[in-house]
Amino acid sequence: MEILLADDHELFLQGLKFVLESHFKDAHIMCVKDYTELLSEVQKKPFDLIITDLAMPGANFMDALTKIHNILKDTPIIVISAVFGKQIVQKTFEIGVSGYISKSSSNELLLSAIHLVLAGGLYIPRDLLEEATVSPEMQTLKDLSDASNNSDKERKLTNRQIDVLKCLAKGMQNKTIAYELGLTEGTVKVHITVLLKALGVSNRTAAIMEAVKQGYITQSEVGL
DSSP states (O other): OEEEEEOSOHHHHHHHHHHHHHHOTTOEEEEESSHHHHHHHHTTSOOSEEEEOSSOTTSOHHHHHHHHHHHSTTSOEEEEESOOOHHHHHHHHHHTOOEEEETTSOHHHHHHHHHHHHTTOOBOOHHHHTSSSOOHHHHHHHHHHHHHTSOTTTOOOOHHHHHHHHHHHTTOOHHHHHHHHTOOHHHHHHHHHHHHHHHTOSSHHHHHHHHHHTTSSOHHHHTO
């Protein structure tokens, strides 16, 4: 397994590498110290997992994470950071991040989150999702995170995800889907990101075709 780690704090970076090497015995782990090096490496070869700090030199995190996800669409990305906040976490998942972990997390929680993400799930910090006031977008992430804890055989699309799929099949854009379903555009983006992961595809057209194949929507709903 090829793992790419990125953090601009040498001590933390080497500590994380040690933990992962101790757990994933056959893994080849590469370390970089900023977004410039990270973007350079992902253009050279594929990786099975990317774990990166959020705030690093070399680029804005939104731009960098978007570029990384576009280059390696099928590679799960985990952000491990001391920076927390519902809006930031939501934005990273809209981009395509699969996990967001606090730097203060235990090794056990870190490894558990990594295994969940490698299995195709999502990991969002529980304490962030258990705040008194949770936005619709964060509630969506909470529901999707809960669903990710099921086994692959048990994991199914939610009714709301199927509603989004039907809108995609009609050629609707995010803003129109949000209006049609009474959601925010941010929530729609999160649903689409997770749909692509759940169906194992990289774009909307492929998602619609795969959804028909798996019986989530009918050919008539796609206009076939």
